[in-house]
Amino acid sequence: MPHANERLFDHQYAREWKLKKSRAEKDKRMPLKDAIAQFVEDGDSIIETGFAYVRGPLGAYWEIGRQKKKDLVGIFTPGGLNNVWHEYGGMEGAHVAYVGVEMRGLISTFRRGVEAGTLKVYSEWSHGGLALALRAAEQGLNYVACKSMLGTDIIKTNPYIKVESDPWTGEPVCLVPAIYPDVAIFHVHHADKYGNSRIWGASVNDTAIAVAARKVVVTCERIVDTLDIRSNPYQVIIPHYCVDAVCEVPFGAWPGDMPGMYYFDRRLQERVVRIEWKTPEATRNWIDRYIYGTKDVYEMIQLAAEEEGLNVLDYVKRLEQLACDAAFYNIGSWGIGGERDWRYEEVAKRAI
Amino acid sequence: MADYNTMELMIVAASRELEDGATVGVGTGAPCAAAMLAQKTKAPNLVIMFEAGGISPLLPTMPISVGDSRTFYKAVMASGMCEIMETCQRGMVDYTFLGGAQIDMYGNLNSTVIGDWANPKVRFPGSGGANDFASFCWRIMVITPQDARRFVERVSFITTPGYLTGGNAREEAGLPANTGPYKVITNMAVMGYDPDSKRMRVESIHHGFTFEQVQENCGFELLKAPEVVETPPPTEEELSILRSEVDPHRYIIGR
Numbered sequence: 001m002p003h004a005n006e007r008l009f010d011h012q013y014a015r016e017w018k019l020k021k022s023r024a025e026k027d028k029r030m031p032l033k034d035a036i037a038q039f040v041e042d043g044d045s046i047i048e049t050g051f052a053y054v055r056g057p058l059g060a061y062w063e064i065g066r067q068k069k070k071d072l073v074g075i076f077t078p079g080g081l082n083n084v085w086h087e088y089g090g091m092e093g094a095h096v097a098y099v100g101v102e103m104r105g106l107i108s109t110f111r112r113g114v115e116a117g118t119l120k121v122y123s124e125w126s127h128g129g130l131a132l133a134l135r136a137a138e139q140g141l142n143y144v145a146c147k148s149m150l151g152t153d154i155i156k157t158n159p160y161i162k163v164e165s166d167p168w169t170g171e172p173v174c175l176v177p178a179i180y181p182d183v184a185i186f187h188v189h190h191a192d193k194y195g196n197s198r199i200w201g202a203s204v205n206d207t208a209i210a211v212a213a214r215k216v217v218v219t220c221e222r223i224v225d226t227l228d229i230r231s232n233p234y235q236v237i238i239p240h241y242c243v244d245a246v247c248e249v250p251f252g253a254w255p256g257d258m259p260g261m262y263y264f265d266r267r268l269q270e271r272v273v274r275i276e277w278k279t280p281e282a283t284r285n286w287i288d289r290y291i292y293g294t295k296d297v298y299e300m301i302q303l304a305a306e307e308e309g310l311n312v313l314d315y316v317k318r319l320e321q322l323a324c325d326a327a328f329y330n331i332g333s334w335g336i337g338g339e340r341d342w343r344y345e346e347v348a349k350r351a352i
Numbered sequence: 353m354a355d356y357n358t359m360e361l362m363i364v365a366a367s368r369e370l371e372d373g374a375t376v377g378v379g380t381g382a383p384c385a386a387a388m389l390a391q392k393t394k395a396p397n398l399v400i401m402f403e404a405g406g407i408s409p410l411l412p413t414m415p416i417s418v419g420d421s422r423t424f425y426k427a428v429m430a431s432g433m434c435e436i437m438e439t440c441q442r443g444m445v446d447y448t449f450l451g452g453a454q455i456d457m458y459g460n461l462n463s464t465v466i467g468d469w470a471n472p473k474v475r476f477p478g479s480g481g482a483n484d485f486a487s488f489c490w491r492i493m494v495i496t497p498q499d500a501r502r503f504v505e506r507v508s509f510i511t512t513p514g515y516l517t518g519g520n521a522r523e524e525a526g527l528p529a530n531t532g533p534y535k536v537i538t539n540m541a542v543m544g545y546d547p548d549s550k551r552m553r554v555e556s557i558h559h560g561f562t563f564e565q566v567q568e569n570c571g572f573e574l575l576k577a578p579e580v581v582e583t584p585p586p587t588e589e590e591l592s593i594l595r596s597e598v599d600p601h602r603y604i605i606g607r
Contacts, residue, residue, distance in 0.1 A: 051404040051419025077433070078480060100477030102417055103381035103603075114475040124464065127403055128437030128484030135434050147441055148484045151525030152510040157469050163526070172526030201424055202405030203432045259421035266416070323421060 004045035004073040004182060005122060007214075008095075009160055011142055014180040017214050021241065025194040025226075028246045032219060032296070035245035036063045039215045044182035045073040045095075047213065051204050052080035053101065053269070055259060057187035057219045059252035059297035065090060066291055073122070075181055077130040077205065080256075081272070083110040086119050087283045093120035095179075097130045101273055108277050123158040125149075129176055133160075134205050136178035137212035145173045184213035186238065187252045189261070190228070191220040195243025198224075198235045201259030210238040219249040221261060251297060251316065255304070263322035268304050356586050358539035359605050360594060361558060362495050363389060364586035366449060366537050369493060375399040376447040377440060377485045379418055381604055382495045383449030388414070388598045393590060401445065403481035405431040414599055418481070437481065440488035443528065448485035449493050454507040457552045457572045458521075459514025459533030459545065461486070461494070462507035469509055479511045486512040487527055491534035498538035503570040515550035522550075541566045542583055543574070551575050556583040 007013055030038075040046065050056040061082040064072075071092045072085060078098035085091040086109050099110045113119025125133075128148040136144040149155050150172055155163060162175045186206060188197040197218050199206075210216055218238065223246065229236060251258075255265030255272075276286040294300045298312075305315035356364075359382065366386035370376055372395040378387045388411050391398045399408045404419030407429040415422040424430040439445060452461035453476055463482060467473030486492050492514070496502055514533045515522050523529050536543040536552065540561040543552050553575035554566055559582055567574055586594075599605050 051417065054404065054417055054419035054421070076478075078477075096478045098478045098480035100480075102379065104416065106475075106477060111475045115472060117471065124469075124478065126479040126483035126487075127433055127481040128441075128487075131433040131437060147526060147528065148437065148487050150487065150527055151513045151516050151522065152483060153464070153469065154479060154483060154511065157509075174526075200430075201421060202402075202419060202430045204404050204419060205433050207432070208434070257417065257419075257421055259424075263421070264416065 001043055004043055007182065008045055008179055009177045010180065011178060014137070014178070014214070023241045025240055027193045028195050028243060029193050029223065030245050030247060032060060032063055032247040032249055035217045035247050036060060036067055039217050039244055040064055040069050040183055042070040043072070045075060046183045046185075047075035047181040047209055048077070048079045048082065049184055049186045049204070049206055049209055050253070051202070052076070052078045053256040053264070055187055055199065055201065055253055056080065056256050057185040057252055058254060058256050059249045060185045060187070060217065060219050060247075062291050062297060062300060065287065075130070075179070077125065077127050079110070080107065083107050083113070084277060084283065084287065086110065086113045087280060087287060091119065093122050095123045095125065095130070096121050097125040097127045101269070104270060104273060107273060109283055112280065123160055124154045125158060126154060129154070129161065129174070130179070131205050131208070133176045133179040134208035134212050136176060137180055138208040141178060143175045143177045145175055147173060149174050179212060181209070181213045183215040183217070184209045185217040185219065186210065187219045187249070187258070188238070189221050189258075190224045191218050191246050192224055192226040192229045192240075193246060194226065194240035195238065195246050196226070196229045196236055196240045197238040197243070198229060199237055200235065203237045207237045210242040216243045217245045217247065218243050219247045219252040221250050221252065221258065223248045249297065251301060254297060254301060254319070261323060262316065262319040265304065265319055266322075267308070354586060354588050354591055356591055357605065359607055360591060361586060362537050362539060363594060363605065364590045365542055365583060366493060366495050367393065367590070369535060370395050370398055370447060373397045374446040375401060375444060376449070377401045377403065377436070377445050377481070377489060378449050379451070379481070380416055381451070383451070384411075384415060385594070385598050385604045386449060386495065389590065389594050392593050392597055401436055401439070403433060403436050403485075405433060405436060407431060407436075414601075414603055416603075437484045440484055443488070443490070445485070445489045447491050447493060448489040449495055450482050450486060450512060451494065451496055452482070452512065454502055454504050455494060455496065455536065456504055456507050456514070458516060458518050458550055459492070459494070459536070459552065460507050460510045460516060461512035461514065462509045464509040464511045466508050482512045486514070488531060490531050492532060493535045493537065494533070495537045498540040498566060498569040500569050500571045503572065505572045515545065518550040519548070540569065544577065546575055553577050554580055556581045558583045559585055
């Protein structure tokens with residue numbers, strides 16, 4: 001099997017598998033475990049979606065860890081908590097625009113791997129540059145031109161981008177090639193069984209990623225009827241023909257932020273980045289407890305609740321109350337608030 | 353004179369640079385606090401943009417991520433990353449606030465590595481949106497502590513372009529004319545740039561500090577503006593809004 005980087009910018013290869021992709025509306029629902037087993041293969045390039053820890057499919061990422069997928073190549077615009085894969089050999093390299101948690105600091109698993117030379121950084125990007133590489137793929141074009149990254153060392157350390165003269169003015173421009181990741185997993189608010197996916201909030205790069213990636217798994221807070229999507233298609237960011245699997249995973253963005261539904265599990269995240277992942281030993285201990293020691297995201301939430309001395313339902317309710325703006329969103333056209341009781345039942349059912 | 357800490361002083365000084373009706377691209381932390389403070393004081397119509405896609409939110413409380421649900425609270429648009437960066441590239445974003453591990457005399461910033469890129473001594477998060485904001489925004493501001501380890505002769509890696517090697521180097525590299533570094537706000541001084549050489553120069557010094565102290569905490573030779581004044585201290589009103597409305601939990605100002 002050739003290295004993931006060999007496929008990543010291959011325009012012809014991308015068109016060939018687009019030809020194979022089903023256009024039909026068919027039922028793609030399956031359990032998360034099966035979707036990860038089927039669509040994430042060792043050695044795949046995998047791109048983070050949402051804003052990594054905002055509407056990111058973290059439940060699916062923990063499942064990738066549980067199934068011990070090996071040698072993945074990350075694409076990070078930005079990237080976050082799934083760098084923990086590196087600690088057990090799950091990730092061998094990365095294309096990086098950003099990996100970190102902003103004002104809360106660095107992600108030590110990434111930093112350690114790069115400094116030790118065990119996690120290879122294949123190329124450096126800016127957010128705008130990588131976003132445009134995805135847009136080129138969305139356009140079905142070989143590349144797009146931009147003025148990001150000019151004059152910097154990013155250009156020198158990225159073997160894929162080129163600086164050329166604009167044929168009209170002679171000004172230097174940066175040419176960014178279309179990027180085609182092997183796999184992308186999204187977490188959305190609502191999807192129907194065919195994969196039509198609706199969100200609330202910023203789409204970040206998701207529409208472009210969904211058409212660029214070869215394999216697409218959608219996890220959602222709730223599967224809704226297709227009529228529900230068709231009667232309000234305006235917030236749909238991914239159409240069904242991009243999607244290979246649909247999995248219902250309430251709290252699938254935990255411990256990240258799911259706009260309008262629940263806020264960051266801030267205490268857990270800060271404990272993880274500052275303490276739990278500080279050393280390789282501590283990180284492996286965390287992986288043993290939280291990933292290998294649980295069967296799904298609900299057991300993980302239950303474990304987190306127990307560590308705080310809380311009942312699991314009180315724990316998730318607290319995260320929802322922290323979504324400062326939930327009351328404002330409740331007046332939205334598709335009423336997230338009405339789904340709360342349903343989701344509490346789901347958590348109660350699955351956590352026990 | 354009111355009692356305040358250096359972080360409060362930096363945030364207040366930064367907020368005063370933003371005029372009403374301007375557009376500003378910000379990250380989380382001190383930049384966001386400065387933009388929020390400006391929005392709650394002199395610039396109620398400040399249009400704040402976040403790189404994940406939030407446009408013009410009325411920030412209820414401090415977001416902890418630029419993709420945080422708070423970044424599109426009562427916003428006019430929840431767009432995406434390309435839309436924000438292209439808005440900058442079109443020339444519609446007036447200001448940005450950035451940080452970084454290292455800054456040099458031309459305002460170039462490093463947030464990638466210390467040491468050799470291929471074999472780094474220290475690895476940082478990388479550019480994120482900083483490179484794009486700094487390539488296109490008309491006026492780039494940096495909020496950072498005054499420290500000789502941060503203000504260095506040469507940055508290990510140019511992640512984010514300032515004036516590159518000075519003079520016209522920025523335009524010659526293909527970056528849009530008349531954009532570039534504008535102010536550097538530290539715990540000791542506010543610096544700008546010489547219009548010709550594009551080298552960093554001290555413009556105002558905070559109460560209690562001298563030019564010599566600023567120079568001692570800087571790894572390269574600083575120029576002096578024709579007139580160096582004392583930075584006006586924060587007012588009681590600015591401090592009170594900063595403490596009670598912008599950062600009541602002291603996430604930033606408590607550092």
